[in-house]
Amino acid sequence: MEKVMSQIEQFDKLILGSGQGGKLLAWHLARAGQRVAVVERQWVGGSCPAVACLPSKNEIWSARVAHLTRHAADFGVATGDVAVDMAKVRARKHGMVEREAAFHVQAYASSGAELIMGVGRFVGPKTIEVQLNDGGARTLGGNQVVVNVGTHAAIPDVPGLRAANPLTHIGALDLERAPAHLIVLGGGYIGVEMAQAYRRFGSRVTLIERGARLMAREDADVGDEMLRIVRAEEIDVVLDAQTIRVEGHSGTQIRVVVRTPSGEETVEGSDILVAAGRIPNTADIGLEQAGIELDERGYIRVNDRLQTSARDVWAIGEVAGSPQFTHVSVDDFRIVRDNMAGGHRSTGERLIPYTLFTDPPLARVGLSETDARREGIAVRVATLPMSNVLRTEATDEKQGFMKVLVGADDDRILGFTMIGSEAGEVLASIQTAMIAQLPYPKLRDAVISHLTVAEGLGPLLSRLPERAAR
Numbered sequence: 001m002e003k004v005m006s007q008i009e010q011f012d013k014l015i016l017g018s019g020q021g022g023k024l025l026a027w028h029l030a031r032a033g034q035r036v037a038v039v040e041r042q043w044v045g046g047s048c049p050a051v052a053c054l055p056s057k058n059e060i061w062s063a064r065v066a067h068l069t070r071h072a073a074d075f076g077v078a079t080g081d082v083a084v085d086m087a088k089v090r091a092r093k094h095g096m097v098e099r100e101a102a103f104h105v106q107a108y109a110s111s112g113a114e115l116i117m118g119v120g121r122f123v124g125p126k127t128i129e130v131q132l133n134d135g136g137a138r139t140l141g142g143n144q145v146v147v148n149v150g151t152h153a154a155i156p157d158v159p160g161l162r163a164a165n166p167l168t169h170i171g172a173l174d175l176e177r178a179p180a181h182l183i184v185l186g187g188g189y190i191g192v193e194m195a196q197a198y199r200r201f202g203s204r205v206t207l208i209e210r211g212a213r214l215m216a217r218e219d220a221d222v223g224d225e226m227l228r229i230v231r232a233e234e235i236d237v238v239l240d241a242q243t244i245r246v247e248g249h250s251g252t253q254i255r256v257v258v259r260t261p262s263g264e265e266t267v268e269g270s271d272i273l274v275a276a277g278r279i280p281n282t283a284d285i286g287l288e289q290a291g292i293e294l295d296e297r298g299y300i301r302v303n304d305r306l307q308t309s310a311r312d313v314w315a316i317g318e319v320a321g322s323p324q325f326t327h328v329s330v331d332d333f334r335i336v337r338d339n340m341a342g343g344h345r346s347t348g349e350r351l352i353p354y355t356l357f358t359d360p361p362l363a364r365v366g367l368s369e370t371d372a373r374r375e376g377i378a379v380r381v382a383t384l385p386m387s388n389v390l391r392t393e394a395t396d397e398k399q400g401f402m403k404v405l406v407g408a409d410d411d412r413i414l415g416f417t418m419i420g421s422e423a424g425e426v427l428a429s430i431q432t433a434m435i436a437q438l439p440y441p442k443l444r445d446a447v448i449s450h451l452t453v454a455e456g457l458g459p460l461l462s463r464l465p466e467r468a469a470r
């Protein structure tokens with residue numbers, strides 16, 4: 001111990017994992033003159049720009065171009081045969097990832113934070129040993145330490161699945177070919193986004209979901225509409241499916257045996273993508289050596305200030321059990337930044353929006369009808385089909401609907417869900433109104449520019465029933 005202690009390089013702040021919030025914290029603190037080190041094993045800017053949000057949205061955009069081009073004749077535009085060049089799709093994505101990596105290297109250099117590339121592991125309280133990627137090791141100490149190591153794809157314990165060497169989002173976003181028949185296990189965020197993208201790249205796609213609906217966290221009408229949308233593109237969807245076993249090898253031939261309420265069936269394909277949720281990167285990083293406790297799901301246990309059970313150790317992002325979105329990890333950064341400076345910011349009560357980047361997208365902020373029922377909150381609800389939004393007469397983007405929830409006894413907007421063109425953009429205006437606690441009639445009666453999708457908010461809010469007389 002004496003020997004190790006004498007070799008420790010001490011920093012004001014030591015951050016394990018260059019995740020979305022961690023890197024921002026490092027740059028902020030280093031610019032403020034503190035001595036900061038970040039330990040990162042693989043991706044200079046964390047997973048989002050390297051293998052998650054940006055690469056997926058980049059390829060999804062290519063897939064949309066393919067889709068629109070295939071349907072060009074519907075809009076009076078003649079094209080020849082449409083072919084997708086997956087090598088070029090990948091190269092375009094790769095160029096963006098390289099630019100992002102270069103940006104992050106530059107941001108570290110200009111901030112003054114030291115980026116140490118290697119695998120980090122706690123060897124004592126506030127002390128991390130790093131096996132450097134270039135060889136050798138360093139032992140680092142931090143007066144305060146932040147853990148931002150993220151999660152990785154779960155591979156369900158299904159016989160034969162691991163041996164089939166399935167794709168996760170990382171491999172699927174790096175393919176130079178469209179699989180002949182892609183089987184997607186999991187009908188949540190990654191599964192639905194990737195299923196639609198690969199269908200549009202020309203693959204046959206079968207999506208297997210164990211639950212009764214796609215996008216299980218949403219209301220039934222939302223899941224049902226998403227099902228209609230993906231089935232309209234001839235994606236086969238098997239719901240209520242218990243995966244019994246997998247045979248074969250992804251990339252060659254795959255057989256998935258599932259049990260559904262109507263009996264056992266076998267889905268045969270060429271490749272399998274697993275999109276069945278996430279596992280926190282908390283195993284084998286010595287958290288017990290540092291007194292950092294985990295919760296029952298293996299995530300780092302934090303309080304609402306994002307402090308762990310160990311003094312002067314914080315956690316940020318997915319590993320802290322925060323909702324799994326980049327903007328939440330970024331907000332965790334702001335909370336830790338302010339609390340480190342003596343503030344009292346909490347993760348409680350924050351309004352978290354999200355957008356699923358299907359076409360059309362799905363976006364939500366605040367309560368769903370299911371949430372309202374579960375929490376016993378009395379609400380008024382209105383929905384508007386996208387076919388009633390005038391802009392869709394021009395664009396033919398008629399799938400989906402908007403739904404709004406307001407208080408039964410007051411005019412506060414409590415929740416908004418939309419499946420429809422530009423859903424993520426329309427969401428921001430509702431979120432702004434919610435933050436400002438704007439009574440909904442103000443937004444209903446606002447003059448919104450014609451011919452936008454957001455113009456639909458007027459008719460949507462006009463459909464709300466009057467408050468019940470007392």
Ligand SMILES: Cc1cc2nc3c(=O)[nH]c(=O)nc-3n(C[C@H](O)[C@H](O)[C@H](O)COP(=O)(O)OP(=O)(O)OC[C@H]3O[C@@H](n4cnc5c(N)ncnc54)[C@H](O)[C@@H]3O)c2cc1C
Pocket residue numbers: 016017018019020021022039040041042043044045046047048051052053054056057118119120121148149150151169190281285316317318319323324325326327329357
């Ligand atoms: C396919 C996909 C698409 C997504 N799309 C979106 C989207 O459109 N919008 C959105 O908001 N969210 C999206 N997400 C979620 C989003 O990517 C994450 O919520 C976000 O990256 C937050 O991550 P984080 O800050 O917790 O950690 P991450 O960004 O995952 O960073 C953790 C870092 O820690 C490093 N690390 C782990 N262990 C060690 C160790 N022992 N030593 C050193 N380094 C280590 C990892 O290499 C990694 O770089 C998507 C996720 C996936 C998988």
Ligand SMILES: NC(=O)c1ccc[n+]([C@@H]2O[C@H](COP(=O)([O-])OP(=O)(O)OC[C@H]3O[C@@H](n4cnc5c(N)ncnc54)[C@H](O)[C@@H]3O)[C@@H](O)[C@H]2O)c1
Pocket residue numbers: 156158185186187188189190191193208209210211215216241242243275276277278323324325354355356357
């Ligand atoms: N646009 C975005 O913001 C975006 C995009 C992608 C991912 N993400 C984030 O990444 C997280 C992880 O995404 P994900 O899709 O892996 O998880 P998820 O939780 O969204 O969906 C996983 C789905 O897999 C199903 N499942 C689990 N085991 C199964 C099995 N054995 N057979 C069949 N189905 C099974 C679950 O019922 C669930 O519906 C999301 O929760 C989201 O927060 C966000």
